[in-house]
Amino acid sequence: MKILTVDGLQQLISRVGIDAFFDLTRDRLEQDFGRWHHFQKSPRHAVHYPYGVIELMPCADDEFYAFKYVNGHPYNTQQGRLCVIGLGLLADAKSGYPLLFSEMTLLTAIRTAAVAALGAKYLARADCQHLAVIGNGAQSEFQVTMLRRQLPLTTVSFFDPDGRAMEKFANNLGSADLSLKACDSIQDAVSGADLIVTATAAKQANDLIEPKWLAPGVHIHAMGGDCPGKTELGQRLLGQSKIVVEYLPQSLLEGEMQNMAPDNLYGELWQLVDGSLPGRENDTEITLFDSVGFALEDYSILRLVLELLESVDYGDLCLTQPMVPPLADPKNLYGLLSG
Numbered sequence: 001m002k003i004l005t006v007d008g009l010q011q012l013i014s015r016v017g018i019d020a021f022f023d024l025t026r027d028r029l030e031q032d033f034g035r036w037h038h039f040q041k042s043p044r045h046a047v048h049y050p051y052g053v054i055e056l057m058p059c060a061d062d063e064f065y066a067f068k069y070v071n072g073h074p075y076n077t078q079q080g081r082l083c084v085i086g087l088g089l090l091a092d093a094k095s096g097y098p099l100l101f102s103e104m105t106l107l108t109a110i111r112t113a114a115v116a117a118l119g120a121k122y123l124a125r126a127d128c129q130h131l132a133v134i135g136n137g138a139q140s141e142f143q144v145t146m147l148r149r150q151l152p153l154t155t156v157s158f159f160d161p162d163g164r165a166m167e168k169f170a171n172n173l174g175s176a177d178l179s180l181k182a183c184d185s186i187q188d189a190v191s192g193a194d195l196i197v198t199a200t201a202a203k204q205a206n207d208l209i210e211p212k213w214l215a216p217g218v219h220i221h222a223m224g225g226d227c228p229g230k231t232e233l234g235q236r237l238l239g240q241s242k243i244v245v246e247y248l249p250q251s252l253l254e255g256e257m258q259n260m261a262p263d264n265l266y267g268e269l270w271q272l273v274d275g276s277l278p279g280r281e282n283d284t285e286i287t288l289f290d291s292v293g294f295a296l297e298d299y300s301i302l303r304l305v306l307e308l309l310e311s312v313d314y315g316d317l318c319l320t321q322p323m324v325p326p327l328a329d330p331k332n333l334y335g336l337l338s339g
């Protein structure tokens with residue numbers, strides 16, 4: 001089985017090129033959302049604690065079975081730990097044998113940004129220039145880097161109550177040829193924005209954005225609310241928005257949609273990708289991608305990574321270890337212990 005560590009993934013992305021890796025991920029997600037009915041899907045399995053959540057996220061087609069172990073612990077950063085970490089496994093569906101075990105903290109941030117770009121492709125105005133980012137933690141720069149590959153962004157306004165997070169955000173994006181505008185409030189940050197990403201971590205139901213602060217035709221990518229009772233937007237804004245989700249059975253439990261009746265939903269992302277539903281229909285509607293993160297996105301990026309590691313160019317970047325006993329007689333498992 002191939003094992004990809006954080007170090008191996010950093011080298012892989014550096015060798016492929018960060019822009020090329022981001023584009024490959026977004027394209028792969030688009031292909032896989034476009035073949036939605038090939039997948040066996042279910043809401044993720046979540047265990048909730050007062051301080052966070054630990055989840056298992058499976059998704060499979062006839063060839064591969066994938067799952068991710070992931071958490072969400074908003075208070076972790078106060079102890080110097082990441083809010084979200086992940087580990088993933090991809091297996092051969094025909095034998096059940098594992099093929100790849102990978103770090104998925106970085107891969108989660110990348111696939112989460114890729115699905116944001118995909119949503120923006122169908123729901124944002126194609127001429128979006130001004131992005132506002134609310135919440136400047138671990139995910140935030142990935143969102144900007146991926147979205148600017150999709151849209152002609154020139155300006156990024158940003159706000160986080162943690163000044164150090166804002167400083168880090170500005171430093172990381174300082175050389176990105178974007179006009180960066182640090183703001184004192186959410187209202188200031190979203191004022192005049194064409195596109196808004198909410199990437200806040202707080203274990204509560206929030207109402208971060210007042211509809212009256214928004215310009216007509218804005219697209220909102222709400223990705224920080226992803227647990228029961230952990231949401232970012234209020235009902236007034238939701239009620240005025242054209243809402244798209246990844247997978248309704250999961251979003252009703254975890255997304256902004258938990259505060260709305262199901263008939264307020266416009267559609268699922270795959271319907272925009274396969275053309276069965278139009279995305280944005282005019283320049284004035286407010287569109288909202290209520291993204292909670294779906295296991296298909298983990299399947300897509302794990303499969304992409306496996307394919308790269310199977311090529312001669314990148315095969316040296318992972319470890320290969322026997323995690324399944326190599327037996328001449330598959331019925332003689334005991335022989336491994338009896339000598």
Ligand SMILES: NC(=O)c1ccc[n+]([C@@H]2O[C@H](COP(=O)([O-])OP(=O)(O)OC[C@H]3O[C@@H](n4cnc5c(N)ncnc54)[C@H](O)[C@@H]3O)[C@@H](O)[C@H]2O)c1
Nearest residue numbers: 072083135137138139160165199200201223224291292293
């Ligand atoms: N949809 C997905 O697929 C997906 C994937 C990964 C993470 N997430 C979620 O995205 C959120 C952000 O993740 P992260 O890894 O960046 O977390 P993080 O803890 O690194 O950063 C979150 C930031 O939000 C800020 N914040 C909290 N309340 C705020 C408010 N009212 N206004 C502005 N900023 C505020 C915090 O100060 C912090 O800097 C988390 O809730 C996480 O669960 C979703």
